[in-house]
Amino acid sequence: DIQLTQSPSFLSASVGDRVTITCRASQGISSYLAWYQQKPGKAPKVLIYAASTLQSGVPLRFSGSGSGTEFTLTISSLQPEDFATYYCQQLNSYPLTFGGGTKVEIK
């Protein structure tokens, strides 16, 4: 199985901050990576797929980059509604796997 390691696992930030989350894969996955946002008690919501493609309806302050084994999710200016947990997911091979999550909390 491909392991995905997210860092940091916890992040404290203020509204307006630029935030970057990293996801490292245990082997190369090309650009087969997606990012999700999950709020308490809700299902995950896709933000980015194919490493850098913004899902329809997702604000432009979210962006993704990377390929191979290292990927980043960036929020250019953190908004109050962005405080949530973020997960990466690889779609390169089965079984599909997710990272352990990064919880973004208000400083």
Place this chain on the structure above:
Amino acid sequence: QVQLQESGPGLVKPSQTLSLTCTVSGGSISNGGYYWSWIRQRPGKGLEWIGYIYYSGSSYYNPSLKSRLTISVDTSKNQFSLKLSSVTAADTAVYYCARSDYFDSSAPFDYWGQGTLVTVSS
């Protein structure tokens, strides 16, 4: 607008079989074009992909659960189902159903159910 809705018992006894159904509305499973997956999230933990089924009945299971798992589809009811046998407390989780594009291997899970908590306890 596609909607997915999980249903099933919220409490299952250890060693018994966990059974859940996902009902799809706003689109027909039998039209093809999508994988239909189950994903779970143990309390306070991350996400685990369980497996998928296609409308034809072809499926793929996570090897970690394969020996206990059956995923089936009923196109007449526009539903797909999960059965997980010999459950233990480690199977306590919120179970989600979700959809992804069959033709695009980079496609994420774009529609999810709201999730249903299943607790394994005597």
